[in-house]
Amino acid sequence: MNTATENLENDHVYILRLTEIMLAMVERKCVDTIHFVLVVNLIRKYADGLHHAKEEYLLFPLLGEKGFSAENGPIAVMIAEHEQGRNFVKGIVNGINTFNKDDADALPFIYENLTGYANLLQNHIGKENNILFRIANQVLSSKEQTDLLQQFLEIESNATSDFNRENSIIKINNLAAFYLQ
Numbered sequence: 001m002n003t004a005t006e007n008l009e010n011d012h013v014y015i016l017r018l019t020e021i022m023l024a025m026v027e028r029k030c031v032d033t034i035h036f037v038l039v040v041n042l043i044r045k046y047a048d049g050l051h052h053a054k055e056e057y058l059l060f061p062l063l064g065e066k067g068f069s070a071e072n073g074p075i076a077v078m079i080a081e082h083e084q085g086r087n088f089v090k091g092i093v094n095g096i097n098t099f100n101k102d103d104a105d106a107l108p109f110i111y112e113n114l115t116g117y118a119n120l121l122q123n124h125i126g127k128e129n130n131i132l133f134r135i136a137n138q139v140l141s142s143k144e145q146t147d148l149l150q151q152f153l154e155i156e157s158n159a160t161s162d163f164n165r166e167n168s169i170i171k172i173n174n175l176a177a178f179y180l181q
Helices: 004-027 033-065 074-099 104-139 142-157 165-179
Strands: none
Touching: 004 033, 004 104, 004 142, 004 165, 033 074, 033 104, 033 142, 033 165, 074 104
């Protein structure tokens, strides 16, 4: 990874894998709350906590300095979709809490939110990889890309050890071995 956008695209490989796992959980009618909670933690601490933090706190403001508005246009869409994703995660958590009270009627709600998040992120990542990051590659200088990448690596180095980049990828791969065979 030589550029900030390559770093983000590499994250996307694993986030997409996580969305495939989520869809497989729904297809298999998963009832394993430990796996549901692990998925929520991977989203909150890796996909949102690390990846979206790099975008929202570093990339998007830098693109804002290049004239891209956070109120409309591609950055505004990305931020709005991050919020939609967070709402799906809240729905998953609410469903888990209800399911843990021996209410099996919560499973469809969990599945609906897992599916909603997975579909949203798959489309979202397509837009970022094919549109937003191509724009960033055109408007950011080599030095800006290098500086941004260094800032990304600092965010990654400050992550909690259980859900740092490396351990999150291991957890995703372990879930994939279970659900994507």
